[in-house]
Amino acid sequence: MSELITISHICKIYNPGENEVRALDDVSLSIDENEFVAIIGQSGSGKSTLMNMLGCLDVPTSGTYMLHGQDVSNMTDDELSDIRNKEIGFIFQGFNLIQNLTALENVELPLIYRNVGRRERQRLSLEALKKVGLEKRLTHKPSEMSGGQQQRVAIARAIAQAPPVILADEPTGNLDSVSTKEIMGILRGLHEDGRTVILITHDDEIAAQAERIIKIKDGRISEDISRSQSVQRDAEKNDHSAEGK
8 A cells, every 4th residue: 555644743833932732743644545544532632633634624833744745734725725626525523514405416516616517427426325325315405314314415425526535524423323333334335445534533432443543632643553453452451450350
C-alpha cells in the first residue's frame, strides 16, 4: 500500500500569546491507501481539529500536510475546496441533508457543483444509493426517512463520485444500535472496496471496529495501534485481573 496522508509536526494554535490554546501540539502521522482508521478522543482532545486538518477544512498554524503527494498545508480556501471536491467524501453526525430535496436530489447536489453532466450525475447517484440499499427510497425526502436511512443517504452522497478518502465524523452519534450496526457495515464494505476510511469518534466500541486506532489526548497522539494489538492487550489485562482475584 502506498502512503496517502502524511502529517508532519502539525500545530494548531488559537489565541496566540499569553492565553493561547494548542488544539494540536506537534502531531505527526501517516495513513496508507485502503486503511480503515479510527481517531478517538474525548471532547476537547483535539480530534475535531485534527479532522478539520485531514478534511482540508482548516490549515495548521505550523507543520505540513501532504495528501496524495501534494502539500495542502498552505493552500488558499479555493484551492482547499478543489481538493475536498476531488479527494474527500464527508459523512457527518447530523446528516446535513437538504430537507426539501429527495434522496436522489441530495446525492446529486455535490455532483452539480463538480459540473458533472445530468445523465452521468443521475447514474452515479443511483449507483451510490443502491450501494447503501436505498434504491426504493429515491423520491423520499429526509422527513420521510428514519435516522439510519438519512445517514445512508449522506453516505451515498459522500461516495457518489468515488473519492479516495471517506472522512466520517461521529457517523453513528445520532443513531440507535440497529442503525449503528448497518452504518458500520457499510463503512467496512467501502473499505473492502478499496477506499481509505477515517472514522472520528469518542466511542471505544465504534473505534474497535476499525483496523487501526489512533488515540488523541490534549492535542497529542497518545496511542497508535492496530486492532489486533488492542485485542491482545485487552486479553492480557483480563488475564492479569483474573490472576489477581
